[in-house]
Amino acid sequence: MRYFLLIFGVLVVLVVLIAGRRGDLTRNRPLQIFPDMKRQLKLRPQTANSFFVSGLSSQLPPPGTIARSEPLNVGGQAVYPFEDLPVNTGRNPGTTNFVELNPLPVTAQLLERGQQRYGIYCTPCHGATGEGKGITQKIGAMAVVANLHDKRIVELPDGDLFNTISHGKNLMGAYAPQIALEDRWAVVAYLRALQLSRLGAVDDLSPEVRATLK
Ligand code: HEC
Numbered sequence: 001m002r003y004f005l006l007i008f009g010v011l012v013v014l015v016v017l018i019a020g021r022r023g024d025l026t027r028n029r030p031l032q033i034f035p036d037m038k039r040q041l042k043l044r045p046q047t048a049n050s051f052f053v054s055g056l057s058s059q060l061p062p063p064g065t066i067a068r069s070e071p072l073n074v075g076g077q078a079v080y081p082f083e084d085l086p087v088n089t090g091r092n093p094g095t096t097n098f099v100e101l102n103p104l105p106v107t108a109q110l111l112e113r114g115q116q117r118y119g120i121y122c123t124p125c126h127g128a129t130g131e132g133k134g135i136t137q138k139i140g141a142m143a144v145v146a147n148l149h150d151k152r153i154v155e156l157p158d159g160d161l162f163n164t165i166s167h168g169k170n171l172m173g174a175y176a177p178q179i180a181l182e183d184r185w186a187v188v189a190y191l192r193a194l195q196l197s198r199l200g201a202v203d204d205l206s207p208e209v210r211a212t213l214k
Contacts, residue, residue, distance in 0.1 A: 073180045075104045087181070090159035098159030104185045112188030117183045121175055130194045142171070154195050161188045
């Protein structure tokens with residue numbers, strides 16, 4: 001009985017010592033049994049030190065890294081990714097209005113690139129013809145996918161399509177992380193060609209071809 005009381009007393013004192021002051025504020029360094037790299041040696045910016053040869057804590061970026069200020073080459077034009085330009089945002093600078101037309105010159109090369117990117121990134125849901133009957137609908141992974149030949153979508157400005165591709169819309173995810181800036185405009189151009197393929201009128205045909213129609 002004596003031993004029990006002794007051990008019990010020691011336990012009570014230990015528990016109060018260890019747990020009793022939990023939550024107290026202290027200016028001392030906390031005890032960390034598993035520090036998880038929360039505390040590491042570091043150099044504060046712009047302070048003198050002997051770690052780097054130059055004696056400065058701030059260093060130039062290592063060779064081969066791309067600084068934020070480095071321009072992208074978009075259609076042969078130097079574009080900074082943070083500039084408020086139609087090619088970056090799909091909107092008229094300083095406004096939230098979408099640009100009506102693709103800011104890149106639409107060439108055969110751009111269309112071909114767009115067709116290829118569309119085939120990779122868009123056909124799984126929208127289908128090769130853009131009707132929204134891709135493989136994801138066949139296997140039941142996506143119930144409703146937009147039909148890109150809808151009158152409403154045909155009438156959207158190019159900048160809106162670019163915005164949807166870049167940032168997604170409702171169930172559709174954002175593709176800016178996967179499709180490069182210039183390529184997203186290429187997809188917009190190809191999408192227009194795809195839509196036009198359904199909008200041809202008899203008058204677009206040459207008289208000779210029209211004569212052969214039944
Ligand atoms: C994972 C499936 C999926 C993929 C891949 C996908 N989309 Fe979509 N997309 C959707 C769905 C679903 C909608 C309908 C969104 C809604 O609810 O309005 C949609 C809507 C759209 C719209 C209509 C937006 C509007 O304003 O209503 C456009 C344009 C579009 N997609 C273009 C594309 C292009 C171009 C690509 C390829 C870069 C692409 N989508 C890839 C699923 C997808």
